């Protein structure tokens with residue numbers, strides 16, 4: 125099935141699943157309350173957004189220089205920097221390290237770029253055992269499914285469902301207690317950290333002036349993933365760059381507030397290189413893989429380039445009424461929600477993913493929520509224009525051409541009214557059936573009636 | 589002032605009362621109202637569907653017809669956003685760019701026109717009902733209109749405004765979106781209707797007739813007694 129048909133089918137199924145809608149919407153309601161409380165602690169949230177957007181805009185527009193500076197500074201501390209133009213290259217680089225180290229087992233903390241390039245599949249094919257250490261990721265891994273939300277991967281599951289899963293997969297006793305569920309996962313994961321040969325992480329930010337990688341998390345799993353195994357690989361998109369260390373003073377709290385309604389994420393760690401002489405712990409090797417995978421294609425699009433400012437906070441998903449009603453899996457993308465609808469056509473092809481830009485009421489809630497002020501819903505409009513400009517639907521094109529003729533001719537427009545009234549007389553015969561020309565509307569809604577006297581008829585009557 | 593009223597297609601056809609209320613209010617305030625016969629639709633359906641050249645075919649005659657207008661008042665936040673924000677985008681880098689910007693700068697959504705441009709807040713209306721207000725997305729987020737309609741409602745006698753928690757959430761209409769993805773559109777509308785019902789209001793008031801059309805269509809199908817009404821009609825009561 126193609127991606128558009130899959131989206132449509134899943135959307136249809138999930139919008140009829142009231143339990144699912146209620147689950148997601150009540151979870152996101154709680155998020156909204158927490159977020160608003162934390163936003164209120166900012167002196168001026170709006171100017172923080174402007175500042176963050178300016179910094180990122182500048183970083184994106186000077187990406188070449190920042191990347192070179194980052195690589196230079198990282199290498200100065202013994203970090204090995206790799207450049208990957210494609211997902212395939214990134215997989216090869218990582219597999220190369222794995223082979224060189226004769227690694228057997230790998231522990232990962234949340235790596236969305238890993239999802240993007242299907243890293244787990246590649247590692248498993250090479251006979252690696254791969255374990256996700258982020259609790260949500262671990263849960264979806266046990267269920268053999270994709271993350272539901274790129275910040276909250278398992279938000280579609282109830283505690284009961286997670287308990288059942290753990291009982292089945294880990295043999296634990298059933299419980300409805302969130303703390304106990306976390307402990308069950310922790311016990312299972314602890315062994316893995318110790319035996320893993322390689323830890324793979326993503327990155328939230330990369331600092332050009334210091335060559336450091338910043339990772340934020342709430343569970344402490346990323347710290348173990350990055351510190352215990354002998355080798356740490358951080359895989360990140362090239363857009364993660366921030367020019368200065370001090371920029372984090374703005375971005376770390378904004379990420380936490382916009383994304384999860386927190387003042388600051390639980391753990392905020394900087395990774396500056398492998399273990400240095402005289403240091404007691406840390407990995408022996410630290411690799412950074414910088415991934416393009418069509419991000420430069422987006423960079424070349426002057427209209428939509430600001431989408432590279434994204435800090436993957438997830439705020440746009442959390443407020444999106446489409447996301448709240450169709451859920452994360454329906455998108456079929458690594459990055460769900462509005463940001464996914466904007467960047468996936470660039471990353472994976474416009475014609476295959478244009479349906480995501482049409483699946484929006486263009487309400488703009490995402491754009492208002494985005495901490496770095498990406499013009500998300502207008503980009504959806506531009507993608508629609510680009511898609512139809514390349515490949516119009518012939519019948520739509522004709523329909524809009526005819527409509528232009530109708531709208532531009534007062535005589536025809538006036539004629540349309542009695543015709544519509546006439547049609548309305550017979551409409552009840554077919555209403556809400558497949559024969560109804562307005563079926564897409566009438567299957568769930570009543571049509572408005574053409575008024576006995578339209579406005580223009582009224583106006584004509586007044587000014588004959 | 590000479591006010592040119594822009595009556596969008598669906599207001600003309602299905603919701604003339606909102607337009608008539610605007611005419612009566614503006615005339616009562618002492619303005620001369622004109623309503624060009626030639627203008628039928630702002631072209632938003634084609635624009636939002638990605639057919640920009642076809643949209644220009646609808647929009648260009650409007651640019652020309654409204655060139656000499658003093659101010660243009662639009663009876664819908666959504667069409668207002670189209671003319672104010674998207675016409676300049678649509679005609680960018682064409683010979684009509686300036687005309688589009690000129691039109692944008694003299695175009696107002698109705699409630700914004702009353703409060704911001706005219707400084708009128710009390711129209712002497714009386715509407716003895718409990719109501720809740722729905723912010724149309726285009727009015728709210730494209731044009732930044734939030735306070736204006738509430739200021740006007742605050743001066744309506746015997747009206748009780750109860751805000752719903754989902755006031756700023758989309759009703760799910762989204763123009764052609766409602767036909768392309770009817771299931772999502774309907775689900776969004778259901779969230780809206782449920783939130784409005786929770787307030788115990790008798791009416792959902794909005795400054796966007798297109799949202800009202802969608803919400804009313806859902807309420808009628810659900811058999812709900814709740815009614816939608818355009819802000820102008822409330823303001824025109826006595």
Ligand code: SF4
Nearest residue numbers: 434435437438440494
């Ligand atoms: S687009 Fe904005 S709101 Fe959405 S994830 Fe990225 S930074 Fe967050």
